[in-house]
Amino acid sequence: MKLNKTLFVILGAALFAVACNKENTPPNRQVYEIMDQMARPAINTVFVGSAEKDVFNTTIPSQMSSAFLSKFKARLLALNPGYTTNALGQNADQLSGLLVTDVLGVSLTNPTTFFDGTNILTGRALADDVIDVELLLLFGGPTGGSNPQLTSDHVNENDKPFLTSFPYLATPH
Numbered sequence: 001m002k003l004n005k006t007l008f009v010i011l012g013a014a015l016f017a018v019a020c021n022k023e024n025t026p027p028n029r030q031v032y033e034i035m036d037q038m039a040r041p042a043i044n045t046v047f048v049g050s051a052e053k054d055v056f057n058t059t060i061p062s063q064m065s066s067a068f069l070s071k072f073k074a075r076l077l078a079l080n081p082g083y084t085t086n087a088l089g090q091n092a093d094q095l096s097g098l099l100v101t102d103v104l105g106v107s108l109t110n111p112t113t114f115f116d117g118t119n120i121l122t123g124r125a126l127a128d129d130v131i132d133v134e135l136l137l138l139f140g141g142p143t144g145g146s147n148p149q150l151t152s153d154h155v156n157e158n159d160k161p162f163l164t165s166f167p168y169l170a171t172p173h
Contacts, residue, residue: 036057037056037057037059037061037102038102039102039103039104040099040102040104040130040134041130041131041134042130042131042134043099043102043134044056044057044102046075046079047068047071047072047075047076047099047100048068048071049071052068052071055067056068056102061101061102061103062101064100064101064102065097065100065101068100069096069097069100072096072099072100073092073093073096076092076095076096076099076138077092079138079139080138080139080147083138084141084142085141085142086136086137086138086140086141086142086144087136087137087140087141087142087143087144088120088137089142090137095137095138098121104121104123104124105121105122105123106122106123107119107122107123110122112124112125113125113128114128114129114130114133115128115133126158126162126168126169127157127158127162129155129156131153131155132151132152132153135150135151135152135153136151136152138150139151158170160173
């Protein structure tokens with residue numbers, strides 16, 4: 001009887017292992033994997049070291065702060081040793097805390113924008129100059145006027161106009 005129970009447990013474990021192997025997933029069932037998180041363009045690129053890209057990209061957003069916050073703050077201060085506060089009044093801890101969780105916020109009541117001077121991270125419109133906003137928050141200081149050579153990538157619009165109806169993206173070249 002003991003042998004039968006042991007055999008049953010071993011057989012069950014083997015079947016479970018085979019069932020969990022994605023190569024054995026039935027053809028009508030999809031398997032998804034997180035490959036990249038890029039809610040805020042360039043943040044992952046700048047703040048996450050190349051050795052940790054895969055770890056960051058597969059970290060659940062609710063766990064990003066505990067895993068990466070100190071690294072984000074260290075990188076921020078390495079990039080801008082004179083950082084005090086930004087145009088939003090955020091100190092290094094606050095900005096690092098905002099950036100480390102790579103999700104795109106959405107507001108159901110405010111305009112959809114990455115930053116329009118008043119609203120911040122209420123979504124992201126296609127024409128939002130995300131990189132300039134990020135550079136301004138990193139290097140622009142309390143007024144946004146510090147380090148003007150570092151607060152813009154000087155790419156001020158898309159190379160082709162966006163469409164006015166769905167799918168909204170510019171037509172390909």
